Amino acid sequence: MRVLALSLAAFWCLAVSSLYGEEAVRQREEGWERAKRYLAEGEASEAKKLAEELLKSYPKDPDIHVLVGIASLRLREVQAAEVYLRKAIHLDPRHVEARTLLGWMRLEIQRDYAAAAEDYRHVIALMPDSPEAHNNLGVALKKKGDLEGALSEFSRALALRQDYGEAWSNRGWVFAEQRRWREARGDFERGLKLNPRDEGALYGLSRALREARDYAGAEQALRRLVAASPNFVYWLEWGQLELVRFYWLFLVVVGAVFVHSRYRKNRVRRSPDGR
Numbered sequence: 001m002r003v004l005a006l007s008l009a010a011f012w013c014l015a016v017s018s019l020y021g022e023e024a025v026r027q028r029e030e031g032w033e034r035a036k037r038y039l040a041e042g043e044a045s046e047a048k049k050l051a052e053e054l055l056k057s058y059p060k061d062p063d064i065h066v067l068v069g070i071a072s073l074r075l076r077e078v079q080a081a082e083v084y085l086r087k088a089i090h091l092d093p094r095h096v097e098a099r100t101l102l103g104w105m106r107l108e109i110q111r112d113y114a115a116a117a118e119d120y121r122h123v124i125a126l127m128p129d130s131p132e133a134h135n136n137l138g139v140a141l142k143k144k145g146d147l148e149g150a151l152s153e154f155s156r157a158l159a160l161r162q163d164y165g166e167a168w169s170n171r172g173w174v175f176a177e178q179r180r181w182r183e184a185r186g187d188f189e190r191g192l193k194l195n196p197r198d199e200g201a202l203y204g205l206s207r208a209l210r211e212a213r214d215y216a217g218a219e220q221a222l223r224r225l226v227a228a229s230p231n232f233v234y235w236l237e238w239g240q241l242e243l244v245r246f247y248w249l250f251l252v253v254v255g256a257v258f259v260h261s262r263y264r265k266n267r268v269r270r271s272p273d274g275r
Contacts, residue, residue: 028058035067044074062088066098073101078109099123103136113144131161138170142177150174165194169201176204181211199225 031054038047048071054064069084082105088098103119106112120137127133138153154171157164172187185208191201202225209218 028054028061032064032067035071039067039071039074044071047071048075060091062092062095062098065091066095066101069098069101073105078105081105094126096123096126099126100133100136103140107136107140107143113140116140117144129160131157131164131167134160135164135167135170138167138174142170142174147174147177163194165191165198165201168194169198169204172201172204172208176207179211181208184208185212 031050035047035050035054038044038050048068051064051068051071055061055068058064065084065088069081069088072078072081072084082102085098085102085105088095089102092098099119099122103116103123106119107116117137117140120133120140123133124130124137134153134157138150138157141147141153142150151171151174154167154174157167158171161167168187168191172184172191175181175184175187184204188201188205188208191198192205195201202221206218206221206225209215209221
């Protein structure tokens with residue numbers, strides 16, 4: 001009887017433990033979904049409060065640390081975001097999202113391009129066939145001044161994914177900085193086939209066409225850009241290009257008038273009756 005009683009007690013403990021575990025998982029999932037919903041709705045402060053409450057119950061969950069980090073970024077709390085992302089990486093060194101976000105912070109906020117490149121290299125080591133990771137590393141290397149390295153990474157991204165419009169545009173800008181305008185034009189045109197509203201590719205195409213002295217084509221690209229964006233810089237570029245076009249037209253007209261006048265003078269000189 002004593003053995004039976006102990007067995008029943010053990011079974012009861014296991015059942016209660018299982019029910020408690022299921023309830024804890026359910027509460028975690030509900031809290032997780034609510035926090036993500038707050039983020040999607042722009043309620044970063046509420047998302048962060050809820051995620052921090054989840055951390056009290058799940059302090060070793062790297063995903064929740066990343067969620068708090070994202071909410072902190074939305075609230076412009078950069079230092080807090082970095083702390084949470086580093087904690088996530090400490091808990092799970094293979095956490096791709098945490099590494100990617102940390103790289104983005106270093107690239108866009110801290111302007112530490114070498115550190116950003118190192119973070120993206122870690123991501124590539126975990127996901128070597130990710131075109132996005134290669135593109136991110138290419139961006140960091142370009143800003144760092146390593147054009148050849150950037151070119152290699154963008155080309156790798158495109159080899160993995162041919163319909164990657166952003167990578168076509170990014171590689172086009174590397175070619176532009178190297179003054180390889182023909183290759184740049186080809187990449188910008190490929191990118192625009194995938195995304196006709198890509199401002200970077202449109203502006204790059206206008207530059208490439210201008211360098212080729214295709215002023216009509218450059219003007220058309222800038223006109224599309226001005227129609228899509230209120231950026232005053234594009235208006236200035238378009239105005240300058242129009243002046244260049246009219247300047248060349250003016251020179252052509254002046255040249256034609258000059259040649260015509262010389263022709264008339266020569267005819268008068270050759271005519272015996274002065275007509």
